[in-house]
Amino acid sequence: MVNSDKEILADIDATIDALIENAEGLHFAKKFTDYEVEAFEKTEKSLLARLMHRQSQLESVQMKKLESIQSKEIEEYRKKSAPLWKKRHQNSAKTRKPSSKSRG
Numbered sequence: 001m002v003n004s005d006k007e008i009l010a011d012i013d014a015t016i017d018a019l020i021e022n023a024e025g026l027h028f029a030k031k032f033t034d035y036e037v038e039a040f041e042k043t044e045k046s047l048l049a050r051l052m053h054r055q056s057q058l059e060s061v062q063m064k065k066l067e068s069i070q071s072k073e074i075e076e077y078r079k080k081s082a083p084l085w086k087k088r089h090q091n092s093a094k095t096r097k098p099s100s101k102s103r104g
Contacts, residue, residue: 005065008058015051022047 003011026040 019047
């Protein structure tokens with residue numbers, strides 16, 4: 001499933017919020033049992049993994065957009081420049097003198 005960059009950014013923002021909430025919970029870890037602290041730490045690892053994954057997805061989406069833009073620009077350039085190259089090639093063919101190779 002490919003998400004838009006806006007959706008990915010919203011999810012990244014929500015993940016960061018969850019990381020902050022989890023960090024705030026860990027701040028008061030003295031009041032929790034070892035199992036609860038372990039749960040906070042596992043949650044933190046999971047949220048960090050999700051954040052890294054979503055950042056990677058965002059980079060991928062942005063690269064695809066950039067590649068698409070570049071492809072369109074290249075194609076546009078080719079269309080605009082093709083007649084010029086053709087004309088230039090025709091002119092250079094007209095001005096070339098036949099080569100006279102002498103064997104001797």
